[in-house]
Amino acid sequence: xxxxxxxxxxxxxxxxxxxxxxxxxxxxxxxxxxxxxxxxxxxxxxxxxxxxxxxxxxxxxxxxxxxxxxxxxxxxxxxxxxxxxxxxxxxxxxxxxxxxxxxxxxxxxxxxxxxxxxxxxxxxxxxxxxxxxxxxxxxxxxxxxxxxxxxxxxxxxxxxxxxxxxxxxxxxxxxxxxxxxxxxxxxxxxxxxxxxxxxxxxxxxxxxxxxxxxxxxxxxxxxxxxxxxxxxxxxxxxxxxxxxxxxxxxxxxxxxxxxxxxxxxxxxxxxxxxxxxxxxxxxxxxxxxxxxxxxxxxxxxxxxxxxxxxxxxxxxxxxxxxxxxxxxxxxxxxxxx
Numbered sequence: 001x002x003x004x005x006x007x008x009x010x011x012x013x014x015x016x017x018x019x020x021x022x023x024x025x026x027x028x029x030x031x032x033x034x035x036x037x038x039x040x041x042x043x044x045x046x047x048x049x050x051x052x053x054x055x056x057x058x059x060x061x062x063x064x065x066x067x068x069x070x071x072x073x074x075x076x077x078x079x080x081x082x083x084x085x086x087x088x089x090x091x092x093x094x095x096x097x098x099x100x101x102x103x104x105x106x107x108x109x110x111x112x113x114x115x116x117x118x119x120x121x122x123x124x125x126x127x128x129x130x131x132x133x134x135x136x137x138x139x140x141x142x143x144x145x146x147x148x149x150x151x152x153x154x155x156x157x158x159x160x161x162x163x164x165x166x167x168x169x170x171x172x173x174x175x176x177x178x179x180x181x182x183x184x185x186x187x188x189x190x191x192x193x194x195x196x197x198x199x200x201x202x203x204x205x206x207x208x209x210x211x212x213x214x215x216x217x218x219x220x221x222x223x224x225x226x227x228x229x230x231x232x233x234x235x236x237x238x239x240x241x242x243x244x245x246x247x248x249x250x251x252x253x254x255x256x257x258x259x260x261x262x263x264x265x266x267x268x269x270x271x272x273x274x275x276x277x278x279x280x281x282x283x284x285x286x287x288x289x290x291x292x293x294x295x296x297x298x299x300x301x302x303x304x305x306x307x308x309x310x311x312x313x314x315x316x317x318x319x320x321x322x323x324x325x326x327x328x329x330x331x332x333x334x335x336x337x
Contacts, residue, residue, distance in 0.1 A: 005253050006031035011099035011141075013037050013084055013132050014106030016044060018207040019146070019199075019244065021068040023103065026245050027252075028075045036072065037093055039083040042106070042124050043209055057218055060335060061208040068206050084128040091135040101142045101252050104132050118171045129179050137190040142258065143183065144251060149200035149237065149265070149303055151177040158235060158269065158301030162198070162261045170296040180261070187259065195257040197248060200265040200303050203323065204241030205330045213238065213275060213324060217331050220283035230293035232273035235301045237265040240323030243316040247305075250312040257312050266316050267305035274320065282328050 010027055012020045015036035027034040040046055048055060048062050055061075072079055084090045084106050094102070106128040129145070136143055150173035151166045168174045186192045203213040216226050247264035251257040276288050308314035 005249065008032050008101060008252070009097060009099045010034045010101045010103065010252065011037060011094065011097055012103045012105060013090075013128070014042075014104065016040060016068060016072070016079060017042075017105055018204070018209055019202065019241065020103075020105045021072055021206070022204065022241050023245050023248060024077045025071060025075055026249065028077050030249070034077055035097055035099075036077060036079045037082050037084065037090070038079065038106075039085075040081055041083065048208075056210070060218070064206045064208055084131055085123060087131045087135070090131050094132075094135045094139070098139060099141045101144065102132065102136055103144045103146075103248070103252075104129060105146055106132070107146070121171055121175060125175050126179065126182075129182060133182065133186045133192065137186060137192055140190075140192055142252070143186075143192055143194045144248070145179060145183045145194065145196050147180050147196050147198045147261075148173065148176040149198055149263075149300060150298065151180065151198065152298070152300070154298045155301040158299070159304065160263070160301075161304040162263060162307055169298050173298075193258050195251045195259075196261040197251060198261065198263045198265075198303065199239060199244055200263070200300070201236040201238045202241055202244055203238060203327055205327065207241075212236070212272070213327065216275060216279050217328055220279050220286045221331060221335060223285070225287045225289045226276055226279060227289045227291055228272050228276060229291050229297065230272070231290055232276065232288075233271055234293070234297075234299065235269035235271050237267065237269045237301065237303045238275065238320050238324070239265045239316075240318035240327075242323065243318045247308060247312075247314045247316070250308070250314050254312040260307075260311065262308040262312070262314075263303035263305050264308055264314065265303045265305060266319060267302065268319070269300070269302040270320050275324065278320065278324055279328070282325070282332075 010032050016038035082089050107125040151168045152160045153167035153169045168177045183194050187194050
């Protein structure tokens with residue numbers, strides 16, 4: 001049985017990012033007392049304004065980041081700038097706000113960046129998580145941790161459930177899996193209620209993370225080639241941010257989510273070629289180039305969402321043909337010449 005989210009105090013740690021600001025806006029729309037804590041460092045303003053070298057689409061991304069802040073301000077969602085590696089600074093905000101739910105989003109949300117810079121990934125992902133957990137152990141909010149489909153490693157037969165053994169490949173997947181174990185350990189030792197959510201291949205407006213669908217659209221807008229790692233047959237469970245936000249809110253509202261791990265994805269994989277074909281429908285002159293596959297990128301596929309359907313009423317509504325087309329149209333409305 002779902003509980004009302006109205007007036008529930010919800011703190012989003014790392015909440016000014018792609019997932020976080022979309023989640024904050026929807027929580028506020030539904031009447032929650034939501035607040036955002038973020039250092040604006042990782043894949044945010046400080047990344048793009050302090051870079052010594054020109055980053056891809058830097059001006060476009062700064063514009064998107066400004067849109068996020070304006071939308072949060074317009075919705076009257078408070079944004080507190082705080083580096084969550086600072087234990088005492090983080091604890092002060094948690095003690096003052098007294099959240100009933102904490103959603104932990106602070107992380108380096110990119111596998112390739114994690115493999116290139118393990119120390120920074122640990123510092124911004126594992127250190128922030130441990131601080132958040134430790135600052136929460138006395139007030140015991142419902143602690144929601146965002147993991148990743150990368151924790152599974154190669155999908156056996158192209159399909160996984162939450163019971164599939166996890167064999168992550170590379171730094172990013174290993175840290176996410178370690179994060180899951182740390183969250184569960186805090187529940188075992190301190191009785192901290194938790195939910196672990198595993199997303200996959202997210203896409204949607206105002207993302208600056210250089211995810212695959214985002215790169216495809218931005219290259220097509222500029223008349224550049226779409227570059228695909230491998231032969232295009234690799235499959236991902238592409239998930240629209242609208243579905244992911246709805247599924248996360250299901251987990252916040254429904255007591256059945258406590259102590260559980262959920263795949264929150266669309267629940268049906270599509271090939272990279274499928275995505276490229278949709279691009280070609282909207283950008284008829286686009287060229288596709290196939291490149292060698294990254295050896296650290298696992299063979300993935302579909303994540304079953306049956307458990308989330310059954311326990312918390314998750315009901316994804318945004319297949320690639322609907323969600324990705326809206327994403328393309330958003331780009332055209334914002335950035336087409």
